Amino acid sequence: xxxxxxxxxxxxxxEFVGVVHGVIARVEPQLRVIDVTHGVPAxxxxxxxxxxxxxxxxxxxxxxxxxxxxxxxxxxKAIAAETSWGYFVGPDNGLLAPAVAMVGGAxxxxxxxxxxxRVPSLGGATFDGRDVFAPAAAVLAAGQASIKDLGPVLExxxxxxxxxxxxxxxxxGLRGEIWWLDKFGNAQSNxxxxxxxxxxxKPGDEVRLVVGSIEHHLPWVATYGDxxxxxxxxHTDSYxxxxxxxxxxxxxxxxxxxxxxxxxxxxxx
Amino acid sequence: xxxxxxxxxxxxxxEFVGVVHGVIARVEPQLRVIDVTHGVPAxxxxxxxxxxxxxxxxxxxxxxxxxxxxxxxxxxKAIAAETSWGYFVGPDNGLLAPAVAMVGGAxxxxxxxxxxxRVPSLGGATFDGRDVFAPAAAVLAAGQASIKDLGPVLExxxxxxxxxxxxxxxxxGLRGEIWWLDKFGNAQSNxxxxxxxxxxxKPGDEVRLVVGSIEHHLPWVATYGDxxxxxxxxHTDSYxxxxxxxxxxxxxxxxxxxxxxxxxxxxxx
Amino acid sequence: xxxxxxxxxxxxxxEFVGVVHGVIARVEPQLRVIDVTHGVPAxxxxxxxxxxxxxxxxxxxxxxxxxxxxxxxxxxKAIAAETSWGYFVGPDNGLLAPAVAMVGGAxxxxxxxxxxxRVPSLGGATFDGRDVFAPAAAVLAAGQASIKDLGPVLExxxxxxxxxxxxxxxxxGLRGEIWWLDKFGNAQSNxxxxxxxxxxxKPGDEVRLVVGSIEHHLPWVATYGDxxxxxxxxHTDSYxxxxxxxxxxxxxxxxxxxxxxxxxxxxxx
Numbered sequence: 001x002x003x004x005x006x007x008x009x010x011x012x013x014x015e016f017v018g019v020v021h022g023v024i025a026r027v028e029p030q031l032r033v034i035d036v037t038h039g040v041p042a043x044x045x046x047x048x049x050x051x052x053x054x055x056x057x058x059x060x061x062x063x064x065x066x067x068x069x070x071x072x073x074x075x076x077k078a079i080a081a082e083t084s085w086g087y088f089v090g091p092d093n094g095l096l097a098p099a100v101a102m103v104g105g106a107x108x109x110x111x112x113x114x115x116x117x118r119v120p121s122l123g124g125a126t127f128d129g130r131d132v133f134a135p136a137a138a139v140l141a142a143g144q145a146s147i148k149d150l151g152p153v154l155e156x157x158x159x160x161x162x163x164x165x166x167x168x169x170x171x172x173g174l175r176g177e178i179w180w181l182d183k184f185g186n187a188q189s190n191x192x193x194x195x196x197x198x199x200x201x202k203p204g205d206e207v208r209l210v211v212g213s214i215e216h217h218l219p220w221v222a223t224y225g226d227x228x229x230x231x232x233x234x235h236t237d238s239y240x241x242x243x244x245x246x247x248x249x250x251x252x253x254x255x256x257x258x259x260x261x262x263x264x265x266x267x268x269x
Numbered sequence: 270x271x272x273x274x275x276x277x278x279x280x281x282x283x284e285f286v287g288v289v290h291g292v293i294a295r296v297e298p299q300l301r302v303i304d305v306t307h308g309v310p311a312x313x314x315x316x317x318x319x320x321x322x323x324x325x326x327x328x329x330x331x332x333x334x335x336x337x338x339x340x341x342x343x344x345x346k347a348i349a350a351e352t353s354w355g356y357f358v359g360p361d362n363g364l365l366a367p368a369v370a371m372v373g374g375a376x377x378x379x380x381x382x383x384x385x386x387r388v389p390s391l392g393g394a395t396f397d398g399r400d401v402f403a404p405a406a407a408v409l410a411a412g413q414a415s416i417k418d419l420g421p422v423l424e425x426x427x428x429x430x431x432x433x434x435x436x437x438x439x440x441x442g443l444r445g446e447i448w449w450l451d452k453f454g455n456a457q458s459n460x461x462x463x464x465x466x467x468x469x470x471k472p473g474d475e476v477r478l479v480v481g482s483i484e485h486h487l488p489w490v491a492t493y494g495d496x497x498x499x500x501x502x503x504h505t506d507s508y509x510x511x512x513x514x515x516x517x518x519x520x521x522x523x524x525x526x527x528x529x530x531x532x533x534x535x536x537x538x
Numbered sequence: 539x540x541x542x543x544x545x546x547x548x549x550x551x552x553e554f555v556g557v558v559h560g561v562i563a564r565v566e567p568q569l570r571v572i573d574v575t576h577g578v579p580a581x582x583x584x585x586x587x588x589x590x591x592x593x594x595x596x597x598x599x600x601x602x603x604x605x606x607x608x609x610x611x612x613x614x615k616a617i618a619a620e621t622s623w624g625y626f627v628g629p630d631n632g633l634l635a636p637a638v639a640m641v642g643g644a645x646x647x648x649x650x651x652x653x654x655x656r657v658p659s660l661g662g663a664t665f666d667g668r669d670v671f672a673p674a675a676a677v678l679a680a681g682q683a684s685i686k687d688l689g690p691v692l693e694x695x696x697x698x699x700x701x702x703x704x705x706x707x708x709x710x711g712l713r714g715e716i717w718w719l720d721k722f723g724n725a726q727s728n729x730x731x732x733x734x735x736x737x738x739x740k741p742g743d744e745v746r747l748v749v750g751s752i753e754h755h756l757p758w759v760a761t762y763g764d765x766x767x768x769x770x771x772x773h774t775d776s777y778x779x780x781x782x783x784x785x786x787x788x789x790x791x792x793x794x795x796x797x798x799x800x801x802x803x804x805x806x807x
Binding site: 003005007012032034035036037038039051054055058059060182183184186193222223224225235236237238239240241245247248 | 564580
Binding site: 279280281282283284285286287288290291292294295298311312339340341342343344388390391392393394395396399400 | 541543545550570572573574575576577589592593596597598720721722724731760761762763773774775776777778779783785786
């Protein structure tokens with residue numbers, strides 16, 4: 001019996017999440033389900049993939065059930081992937097790919113087509129979280145089926161990849177992107193501390209950060225306590241990426257940051 | 270030991286849901302609780318009843334604890350109902366009736382009056398979810414009491430019904446109602462596919478749907494993939510009812526739909 | 539094995555809560571976690587402390603994990619406190635103090651400094667909920683460590699207190715404060731029924747309540763059913779404090795109430 005970690009864009013205003021828990025409990029009442037988050041913006045595959053990527057290394061090995069599925073009811077495949085971490089179950093639209101890659105790639109991928117492991121829909125096929133993904137995750141977690149039972153085996157490298165933006169470097173500096181704003185207004189970028197160091201910057205330096213047409217001068221510090229309350233800063237966040245934050249403040253509001261925003265770091269003079 | 274499925278309008282900003290979980294755990298630490306949803310609009314009995322109705326067939330048999338209770342602190346009864354599915358516990362205001370009917374009706378109904386199975390309030394009687402419903406659900410789920418222990422037996426058909434609107438048919442077509450908008454902008458109506466067929470419509474037809482003073486012409490399709498991205502459609506949703514949706518879009522926003530809105534389907538010419 | 543009750547200001551849009559659950563499950567998969575609430579306003583220590591105070595008496599004895607931590611990354615201590623109720627784990631910023639006092643005070647307090655019971659961060663120390671508090675709560679709940687193992691022992695009375703406003707009485711009446719608005723618009727004050735009685739008021743009386751520059755005349759009643767639907771009232775709420783409510787209505791909206799607002803009760807003429 002393995003735990004299921006469940007991530008979606010279902011929100012919690014509707015009963016979608018509860019119904020998925022119900023389907024899992026009907027397969028095996030003793031299964032544990034961890035709700036990773038259901039607050040992924042509706043249909044935002046990249047935001048869901050990044051949340052799963054950030055979370056997976058902290059989740060207990062077992063089954064990851066992830067559903068951000070704007071293509072439900074179209075031809076996209078429903079898949080399960082076996083990895084050294086455990087199983088990943090969800091739509092094959094890029095959502096699973098970064099986390100699967102992070103744990104070492106897929107050893108086997110199947111298309112969830114076997115009707116024995118689906119819940120018959122009362123109508124149309126628009127809630128695959130309930131009808132396809134939840135029962136597949138549950139039988140895998142409960143050890144009631146092997147992944148090969150769930151449907152035809154695909155090529156292990158057949159998972160649809162997700163294109164994530166890379167940092168670009170030129171003579172003037174580097175260009176990156178904000179790819180996560182959290183509730184507290186912290187803005188995680190796709191820039192690593194090594195990227196800054198390659199520009200000739202080091203911790204303690206003031207960094208010239210361009211957002212839109214404005215150049216901000218922010219200290220690159222180790223932790224919030226290194227600046228005065230309310231002040232903005234650059235630091236390596238708890239995932240190892242460069243983030244813009246404000247001590248006891250909201251950097252996203254102060255600097256007008258948004259997810260997907262392009263930012264530049266200027267090479268020091 | 271049976272699972273408890275818990276639905277309310279408590280939201281999750283306050284600690285109400287956690288306190289109810291706490292009361293249940295103090296009765297019996299091993300009890301499982303599935304949070305169906307706590308996002309029912311405050312005091313909206315009909316929305317809560319419909320969510321419970323949609324969910325119940327996917328929940329594990331056991332105890333359904335449902336609290337949408339604008340009449341707390343007035344004369345409305347607090348009840349438990351025994352059915353072939355399990356127990357339903359909540360206020361007797363119409364919230365439980367559709368789900369109880371769906372699973373075949375109540376075999377026994379009691380009024381939750383026995384003080385032994387209540388948590389003494391520190392003040393007024395305004396949080397019956399914590400003080401009355403949670404302990405009753407917990408002792409039933411844990412098998413620590415029989416339903417008859419909880420209070421006087423009422424007539425089994427005494428549960429307050431909920432009036433749900435019926436589809437009306439006349440020479441021009443039929444009139445129904447939107448009764449659920451989900452997070453994704455899908456609008457479930459009270460119209461069944463059979464209702465459309467009785468008008469002479471069949472899957473694949475274009476349907477003349479009147480919303481307010483505007484007549485929309487929407488294709489009646491099997492699934493989202495049958496229309497172009499962004500296009501609105503009618504289909505049978507995953508609960509078997511006719512719904513208005515948009516492929517990779519938000520039908521509620523596009524067609525200005527709201528819960529409770531009256532809609533018309535015109536008979537084909 | 540003891541249950542963990544988890545309260546934070548993390549919200550549920552990000553995966554913070556799920557990651558904390560994951561860390562706990564990796565310490566010991568059988569641990570139960572009750573989510574008290576994660577809807578505390580960001581960084582609002584007082585709101586978090588009051589929610590924990592209201593909840594604690596309804597939670598199963600075990601471990602309370604509370605994280606509202608605007609000072610993360612500064613010098614504030616991370617602590618665990620042992621009490622007759624169980625353990626409290628969180629930042630030492632006032633968040634834990636009222637609940638610890640409510641259950642009789644701390645018998646032992648330690649500073650969470652032992653690296654063996656921390657999760658190594660991938661970057662900066664900005665997510666102590668994941669890296670410091672969750673593993674400490676988990677090992678205490680699982681009985682894998684004693685509190686003394688977690689770090690140096692502090693003075694038991696060293697917990698940072700939280701200053702809560704007291705009711706002030708003078709010849710004209712009393713002055714208190716709204717300190718909690720719930721989802722339904724109920725406004726709990728820091729005034730007790732005994733405070734009103736000392737002014738010469740008794741249940742059933744009309745109370746002169748001053749909010750801003752407006753004097754409202756509200757009946758002091760036992761329960762919502764004692765007034766007409768829609769009418770505002772004063773009553774003793776389910777926590778034993780005087781609250782402003784409206785039967786089947788929203789008192790906060792009707793009377794323009796907000797958290798932290800000062801209110802006055804005039805002595806009867």
